[in-house]
Amino acid sequence: MKVLGIMGSSRRDGNTNDLLDVALKGAADAGAQVEKIILADYQINHIADCKLCRQRGKCINEDDLPIVIDKLLEADVHIWASPVYWYTVSGLVKVLLDRFSCYIYWHTELNFLERMKGKGGAIIAVQEEQGLERAQHLIGCLQLSFEFLKQEFLGFVLGSGGSRGTALKDGEAVKKAYELGRKCAEFALTKK
Numbered sequence: 386m387k388v389l390g391i392m393g394s395s396r397r398d399g400n401t402n403d404l405l406d407v408a409l410k411g412a413a414d415a416g417a418q419v420e421k422i423i424l425a426d427y428q429i430n431h432i433a434d435c436k437l438c439r440q441r442g443k444c445i446n447e448d449d450l451p452i453v454i455d456k457l458l459e460a461d462v463h464i465w466a467s468p469v470y471w472y473t474v475s476g477l478v479k480v481l482l483d484r485f486s487c488y489i490y491w492h493t494e495l496n497f498l499e500r501m502k503g504k505g506g507a508i509i510a511v512q513e514e515q516g517l518e519r520a521q522h523l524i525g526c527l528q529l530s531f532e533f534l535k536q537e538f539l540g541f542v543l544g545s546g547g548s549r550g551t552a553l554k555d556g557e558a559v560k561k562a563y564e565l566g567r568k569c570a571e572f573a574l575t576k577k
Contacts, residue, residue, distance in 0.1 A: 386573035388412040388566070389460035390421040393467035393478035394511075397423055400552035401511045404544045404562045405466035407553075408509060411566025412462075417573050420456065424477040427453055432483050444487040453481065454488055454497070461573040462505035462539070464566070465527050468546060469512035473522045482530055498534065505572040506531040507565055508541035511552055517543060539572055540565050 390409045394401035402423075409419045427449035438444050457463060467474045474482070488497035508527050510520045520543050531538045542565050544558035545551045552558060 386417050386570065386576055387460045388417045388419050388462045388464060388569045388573055389456055390419065390464045390466060391457075391478070391481075392421055392423045392425075393465065393475045393481075395425045395475070395477065396468075396549075397425065399468075399511075399549055400544060400546050401466050401468050401509065403550070403552045404509045404511060404542060404558060405464065407559055407562040408464050408466075408507070408542070408566035408569070411563035412464075412570040412573075413566075415567040415570035417462075417570035420460070422453060422456055424453075424481060429453065429477075429480050429484060431480055432486065438487070438491050444491045446484070446487065450481075450484055450487070454495070458495070458497070458500050460504070461576040462507065462569040463536075464507045464509060464569060466509040467511075467523060469510055469514070469520045469523050472519060474526055482526075485530075502535040503576075504534075504536045505539045505569055506534075506536040507539040507569055509544065509562060509565070510541060511544045511546040513546040537572065539568055 390405045413419045430446045430448045467478045542561045545555040
């Protein structure tokens with residue numbers, strides 16, 4: 386049983402990463418194997434030209450996406466962590482989500498949709514502004530993605546952003562992140 390954290394902030398030691406680490410600790414303490422990928426460490430190109438991909442019968446991008454896709458497919462649960470940027474997911478997360486199309490339409494040999502089905506999905510969002518309404522589009526984007534992929538939504542945590550260390554001072558968010566990690570591990574156990 387594996388829980389994969391997907392860190393979607395370009396700030397490797399910031400608040401988003403801090404809360405994701407807390408969630409992954411909760412998952413590990415509950416017995417899950419955990420792994421974290423930092424999207425900024427991978428070259429994942431924007432969708433280039435779907436028309437050309439259709440003509441070729443495969444995606445024209447040659448980047449690190451296959452590595453990330455393999456990690457997504459081998460995990461039982463995905464914890465997506467993103468700062469709220471312009472009221473939605475970060476660009477790093479959005480580009481990865483956009484590129485799922487490459488595996489749905491052009492790399493059909495991997496059975497991407499079928500293999501993503503039934504996995505768990507959770508969200509950690511960090512924002513400097515106050516109020517859930519500021520993060521609703523980020524949460525909605527990922528929830529709709531889980532729905533499309535037929536994944537089970539396991540919950541979300543909204544943490545405080547701003548200067549480094551702010552999220553870890555938010556005791557309620559830290560507690561919720563740890564419990565979300567445990568819940569993800571418990572869900573992963575059902576996948577054995």
